[in-house]
Every structure is written in C-alpha cells, then in structure tokens.
Amino acid sequence: MNPGLLIIVDGWGHRDGTEGNAFRLAATPFIDDFPKRGPWTLLQASGEAVGLPGGVVGNSEIGHLTIGAGRVIEYESTRIQRAGESGELRSHPLLRPSLERVRRRGGALHLIGLCSDGMVHADISHFRLLLEVARDSSIERVFLHPFTDGRDVPDGSAGKYLAELEAMAARSGRGRVASVVGRSYAMDRSGAWDRTQSAFAAIVRGEGPRVGRPSEALEAGRNAGLRDELIPPAVVTGDDGRPLGRMSPGDLALFVNFRGDRMRQLVEAVAHPDFSRFDRGPLPGLEVQTLTEYFLDPPVPALFAQADSSDGLADLLESRGVHNVRIAESEKFQHVTFFFNGRDNRSRLTEEDVHVPSRKVDYRLAPEMSGVAVAEQTIRALGAADAGLVLVNLANPDVVGHTGDLDAVCRAVETADACLRRMCEAAWQAGRWTAIVGDHGNAEEMVDAATGKPNVGHTANPVPFLLAGPGLDVRLRPDGSLADVAPTVSDLLGLDRSPRMEGEGLIRRSVLVSRDPQA
Known part of the structure; x- marks a missing residue:
C-alpha cells in the first residue's frame, strides 16, 4: 500500500487570461511553484466528458460522482430530456396514473423547482416538458412555483427566466405562477429551517407577502438590493386577492429539480409523515413525487431512478479493507461522502468521515470559510499510519465564487493556496503522495466576457490535476478527464482497478528517484 492524499479544490478551473481570473490575480505562491515539485495536466470536467x-x-x-466512479455516468438531465422528446414521459408508469387521478378528482398539478437553465440543479426546459404532458393529460389546473436562481446563472437574470416560464405556460395553454421563492429559501441544505419554513408556507399554504404579478416579487427584491437567490418567498394572488395556488387535497406536487441534495429539506417538510422541524399546521392530502431520486427517508416516489454509479473507488477501498478518511466542511461534505461514493448513503467500516461545520456568515465577508479547520483536520488524519487514503474538499473557490465578489474570491483562493501548502507538506513529511484536482471551473472566470458583469456560475474550462510525492517521478497524459482520476489513484495506491472503471490512468511513466517535492 502506497498511502496518499487526494485534494479536490472546488471551483478550480484553468484559464490563461488574467482579467477576472482569481487564480491569476490572487497571491498563490504554492500553486505557482507546484510544477517544480511534480507534473500537472488539464482534465475535461464538463459536457460529454x-x-x-x-x-x-x-x-x-x-x-x-465522476471522480469517484472512474467512469462517465449519464446525468439525469440528459435522460429526462430524452424521455420528454421520445414521448416516454407522457406514458410514464408513475406519472400517468397520478395525473389521471388528479383529473378525475378535479385537483391541480403543482410544478416546483429552480427556474433557470444553469443545468447544475435543474433545467427550465423540464417545466416545458411537464406542461406539455399536463396538457395532453387534460389537466386544467396547473400551478408553477419557480425558485429564482442567481448562482448557476448570472444574478439579475431572474426576470428573463420568469418571463420564459410564463411564455412556456402560455404556449401549452396550461399553468400560472402561484409563488416566487429565492433559491436560498427553497433550496437550503445547511439546516436553516426558518428559510425552509418560509418557502413551505408560500408554496403549500399560500401564506406570506402577496403580489398581484410574479414580477412584483422581483421588483421588491431589487428595490431592497437583494440578489436573485435571496428573493423572499411571495404568494401570487388572483383578481379576488386570494392566493392562486394554495395546495388542496387531491393535488399532485411534483418537484422538478433533477439534483436532490438542495431539495431534501423542502420535500421533507411537504412529504414526511412525522416531520417535526417546524409546525407546518394541518396538511392537505397531497400526492408528492420528485423528478429524480432525492434519497429521502422514508423515500418519496421518483419518476427517474439515479443511474448506477457503484463499483467506483469507494467500493474498491471497502473491498480491499483500506482505511480512508473523508474531510470537508458542511457546504461540500456530501460531495466527498455521498456523491463520491456513487450516491450511496450506507456507512462503511473502512471509511472515517470528518465533518467540519461551515460558518453561517456572508462568505463575502469571511471568504476563508472553514478552510483552516479543514486543513488542520487533514494534517491530523495524515498522522494516522493506518489511513491509506485521505480525501479532502476545499470549498472556498466555488462557494465564494458564487457571490460574484472578485475581491472576496481572491481572498478565498489565497486561503485555499495556504491550506494546500500546509496539507501537502504534512503529507510529504509522512511519506505520502499528493494529488490535487479541480472538480469544475468557477473562480478562474469571474467576469462575463459578453456583458462585463460578474459571472457567478460555473464554467466549461478544464481543471488542473497536479501530482507529487517523495521519490516519485511521473509524466502525465495531456488528454484526460475526471473519469481518469479514480484509476490513477488506484494505481498510486497499488490497488488493482475495479473492472467498471472505464477511465484510463493518467500516469505515463513512474520511476522511483531521490526527488524531494519539498526541495
């Protein structure tokens, strides 16, 4: 066993230009000097890769998910789009009878989810597909509950997407916007149940500040200086001043995000029979479904099962009895556990999870986040002789990158650089190899080239992969992708790869020499 350290720097993409590139503008002496210690290459981390x-x-x-699986996993958004275009969605064995029950009861269909085309959590085109299914199923009453974005797409674009959603409803002859909720309320995953409660009240009970038109909610938010994601929950009323879409017995609530981690709190509040996080009052007898599996307990019926992503690196480590440690702060803890493990929630005897609480502050004011605490926990884990692999996520570049505040993002990147130095030096002193990789782009492109405005979303840029270790001289392939990381880590650990790892190892040649990465 050749023990090692794998660090995922969230939101670290590669771009040559300097303007808006926090990794070029910030002081990053450790990253800048890394090529002297070992090789690096670029990996594809977007699109078909x-x-x-x-x-x-x-x-x-x-x-x-891709890093952990060691192969390309078809994403749910692609499968849903294909099902809609082929007609499979119209005849879906779960959705079709549910809509027939709604039609017979004279109930309503409620479509609830993020309203943008950021393709990180949701795709606005899925609203269109479901509106068309509702029309073809003769559902007369359809209510839309969009969440404003401003993180996966530029801040200030909520009005455009809301108008697009209303145009979809007009073309299908179905659907009225019944509430407008900022994603920070509807999609909280930090345990801020007061935000979830506000979203629940507006969406389910029709309670909260009232507006006559959906756009009024956006106007009020702009007048208050709020970003799109922070638009407070608002209830849209009809001509009689009453809420348009208060949920009633016999209605079907369908949550349309294809990614479930930021939907669990809200769906739990709507669907869990023994919910106790806040007083939700008498609940209408609803049918509740999700577009994809949200992995709730008890489970909620889903239209599409998650694609199989098992037999990746986590399963390999478990089968070989390799003790491994996962370390991340709250914002990305599920990523180094649940997602890296192939969306598998079960506990593993060989896996030790270290959860570092995220600070509940405005990250523009505290871009360091909990990075120093993550580094300290990592250094502690590296001192354990039985830890074959330590896996770490540094969240700063991505989470702060979503604020659009370039100065804050530069400070976040500088924090990440300092933490990388501490963790890598501790690993090398312990005789371990160290691999560092980004998971997607973000902080390297903080200005939208077309508009000159802050870019708060992800990018399609490739991500760096860096490797160094005592006595290890390597050359890396130049044409890899994230699917190649797990096979490479398996090789470095000295383990036979899982047969289902379809990625290729990145190492071209490995020779033991007297090279010291700390020299």
Missing part, C-alpha cells in the same frame, strides 16, 4: 450534453458546464455533484 462527465455525462452532460455537449457544452454544458460541470458542477460539484457530477464532478465528485
């Missing part, structure tokens, strides 16, 4: 449609940017979920 990670199971997404061509040209679609990568994200943290698919990045960690």
